[in-house]
Amino acid sequence: MKLKEYIVVKGIISCETGLRIGGSKDSLEIGAMDNPIIRHPVNGLPYVPGSSLKGKMRSLLEIKAGTYQKGSGRPCDCGSCEICILFGCGDPSRSTQMTRLIFRDAMITSDSEKRLREAQEEKGLNFSEIKNENWIDRNTGKAGRGGLRTQERVPEGTTFNFEMSIRIFENDDSAQFLDKIKDGLGLMQQDYLGSSGSRGYGKIKFLNLTFNDKAFNI
Ligand SMILES: [Zn+2]
Numbered sequence: 591m592k593l594k595e596y597i598v599v600k601g602i603i604s605c606e607t608g609l610r611i612g613g614s615k616d617s618l619e620i621g622a623m624d625n626p627i628i629r630h631p632v633n634g635l636p637y638v639p640g641s642s643l644k645g646k647m648r649s650l651l652e653i654k655a656g657t658y659q660k661g662s663g664r665p666c667d668c669g670s671c672e673i674c675i676l677f678g679c680g681d682p683s684r685s686t687q688m689t690r691l692i693f694r695d696a697m698i699t700s701d702s703e704k705r706l707r708e709a710q711e712e713k714g715l716n717f718s719e720i721k722n723e724n725w726i727d728r729n730t731g732k733a734g735r736g737g738l739r740t741q742e743r744v745p746e747g748t749t750f751n752f753e754m755s756i757r758i759f760e761n762d763d764s765a766q767f768l769d770k771i772k773d774g775l776g777l778m779q780q781d782y783l784g785s786s787g788s789r790g791y792g793k794i795k796f797l798n799l800t801f802n803d804k805a806f807n808i
Pocket residue numbers: 666667668669670671672673674
């Protein structure tokens with residue numbers, strides 16, 4: 591296999607509702623949030639890990655193709671379908687191809703950083719919102735016991751810089767790859783990113799998308 595070029599896809603991820611990508615409690619001080627979001631370890635700003643974007647796009651494309659294996663929780667490992675070629679094969683021993691897609695971590699845009707810094711100064715927010723959720727006992731109509739949980743989210747309106755690279759080898763059809771990526775981005779807009787999507791979290795929109803600096807729509 592001979593590498594011909596890299597194609598770069600860029601855009602903006604805009605949060606249409608609060609977004610929650612869970613982080614680790616271990617990295618925070620005792621007494622901090624129950625359910626913290628993932629943050630950059632140095633500047634403390636929220637970001638969207640490339641692994642979250644990759645995993646979500648892949649699972650949605652597999653659901654659409656009918657190859658999604660709900661039981662195993664593992665991605666397709668046939669090694670030969672278009673999704674395995676683009677995203678990599680779950681079973682390296684069966685892989686005959688180099689993974690084509692490289693997803694970068696999506697860092698917060700400077701506009702959003704400014705907006706969240708202002709909110710921090712005015713309201714003491716830590717670049718996030720805290721959402722309290724309860725479950726309601728259907729028999730009593732009251733809050734269920736032990737039901738209150740606190741969830742940290744990236745506020746609606748926050749934007750992140752999206753970027754991915756596509757390795758193009760000789761004999762690859764870059765237009766065909768782009769079609770698949772457009773399909774995946776469109777599915778992500780219709781579905782959700784992060785957790786608790788069925789309860790309103792994680793609706794996103796992709797803006798200003800480019801393919802090697804040429805604008806495209808999904
Ligand atoms: Zn496959």
